[in-house]
Amino acid sequence: MSAETTGARSGRASLGPIFLTVFIDVLALTLVLPLLPYYAESFGASALTVGLLLASFSACQLVSGPLLGRLSDRVGRKPVLVVSQLGTCVGLLVMAFSPSIEWLFVGRVIDGLTAGNLSTAQAYITDETTPEQRTRAYGFFGIAFGVGFLVGPAISGALAKAYGFHAPPLGAAGLSLVSVFATATLLKSRPAPQRGGRTFFGGLAHMVGQPAPRTRILELFAYVLSFSMVTGGLALFLQRRLDFDVDEVGYAFAFSGLVGALVQGGLGRAAKRLGEHRLSAAGVLLMVLGYALLGPATGVTAVALGLAVGSVGSAVVRPSLTTLLTGAVADEERGLALGVSQSGSSLAQALGPALAGWVIHEGWLGAWAVLAAAFAASVLVIRWLSPSPSV
Numbered sequence: 001m002s003a004e005t006t007g008a009r010s011g012r013a014s015l016g017p018i019f020l021t022v023f024i025d026v027l028a029l030t031l032v033l034p035l036l037p038y039y040a041e042s043f044g045a046s047a048l049t050v051g052l053l054l055a056s057f058s059a060c061q062l063v064s065g066p067l068l069g070r071l072s073d074r075v076g077r078k079p080v081l082v083v084s085q086l087g088t089c090v091g092l093l094v095m096a097f098s099p100s101i102e103w104l105f106v107g108r109v110i111d112g113l114t115a116g117n118l119s120t121a122q123a124y125i126t127d128e129t130t131p132e133q134r135t136r137a138y139g140f141f142g143i144a145f146g147v148g149f150l151v152g153p154a155i156s157g158a159l160a161k162a163y164g165f166h167a168p169p170l171g172a173a174g175l176s177l178v179s180v181f182a183t184a185t186l187l188k189s190r191p192a193p194q195r196g197g198r199t200f201f202g203g204l205a206h207m208v209g210q211p212a213p214r215t216r217i218l219e220l221f222a223y224v225l226s227f228s229m230v231t232g233g234l235a236l237f238l239q240r241r242l243d244f245d246v247d248e249v250g251y252a253f254a255f256s257g258l259v260g261a262l263v264q265g266g267l268g269r270a271a272k273r274l275g276e277h278r279l280s281a282a283g284v285l286l287m288v289l290g291y292a293l294l295g296p297a298t299g300v301t302a303v304a305l306g307l308a309v310g311s312v313g314s315a316v317v318r319p320s321l322t323t324l325l326t327g328a329v330a331d332e333e334r335g336l337a338l339g340v341s342q343s344g345s346s347l348a349q350a351l352g353p354a355l356a357g358w359v360i361h362e363g364w365l366g367a368w369a370v371l372a373a374a375f376a377a378s379v380l381v382i383r384w385l386s387p388s389p390s391v
Contacts, residue, residue: 015128015137017186021081022121023144024179028088028172030152031159032095034253036104037235038246039165043101047236051357054232056105058349060112061342068120070336077124081183087114089176096170107169118342124187126326126334149257157250207333207340215386216325217341219280219379223317225348226287226375230294230310232353233368236360242300256307260315280320281383286313287376295369306369317379 037050045053072080091111098104129137159167208214231253238244238252274282290310297303322338329337352375359368 026148028175031172047361054353055350057112058346061346092173153250153253157247212328224345228352233356259311263315276320283316291373295366
């Protein structure tokens with residue numbers, strides 16, 4: 001057996017626990033995401049208020065993302081993951097027992113202020129893999145996302161129908177506790193990466209001052225803005241265009257997750273053949289096409305086609321761009337790079353649902369999807385205008 005094969009198997013084994021915790025976290029997230037518009041509307045919220053509720057989590061994460069990323073560089077990934085997961089659990093419990101729309105916002109804010117789970121998990125994966133293995137590793141990360149989106153929304157709709165809107169966030173809180181236990185007992189503690197000499201803000205300025213990481217962060221921002229506009233407005237779109245109830249919206253999210261999970265299985269081979277740069281560009285073009293098809297859709301088949309094409313594209317873009325970003329910075333700055341990227345993505349995740357809520361509130365259902373397609377296309381515009389090398 002070759003050393004390369006042995007190393008690859010060892011890498012997969014060491015990443016097993018982190019994939020498990022990511023899957024549990026995503027499952028908890030997807031139990032809540034399709035439900036929130038209906039939960040908020042049960043308190044009399046408008047479509048615009050629903051968009052702001054979805055955005056509040058990411059607005060808080062905008063602040064916490066780079067701080068938690070830098071903290072994970074200094075104290076290690078595992079402690080930050082545990083604290084983040086505990087914060088998620090508390091936020092979900094507040095949401096589960098919310099008596100009003102204001103308390104729903106409180107729960108989302110608590111969750112957002114401690115939301116370092118995914119960026120820290122990505123930093124852990126980067127620490128444990130070689131550059132050649134990274135896109136495949138992030139592909140498995142994407143499988144966890146895809147399967148979570150497959151299972152979570154379907155369960156969420158069934159729970160909400162049977163037991164009320166408080167049941168899915170309560171179940172998600174229980175999953176978060178399982179995630180804390182899995183992280184604490186299964187994930188290996190690693191020494192913190194070597195600490196750089198810069199302060200946090202000095203390191204931040206240093207990073208965004210470099211063309212290559214700056215370009216990747218901007219590309220990820222545009223991608224997430226497009227994706228979050230679709231996910232943030234999909235339930236409202238389906239409710240108004242096709243009169244979908246909460247369980248049917250859950251099935252739509254589940255279908256999207258299934259497509260994404262299937263695509264991730266072949267991502268490693270595609271990355272080797274095309275390279276991350278061309279692979280991400282192809283994914284962006286599929287996102288543009290899928291969202292453009294979604295806008296004028298008036299039936300289930302047309303919606304399913306638009307979601308399928310867009311989901312194939314989005315499943316390809318995120319891991320490819322993340323690999324390009326981590327390859328553009330020094331080892332000791334990975335956590336900071338992913339934290340800054342997460343902060344930019346959080347801004348996009350705050351803007352996307354808020355914009356989607358406003359557009360749909362105004363009755364411009366087709367414009368919602370067209371704007372999402374335009375934001376996806378801007379990834380390639382940023383790349384074309386960038387002076388950074390195509391790596």
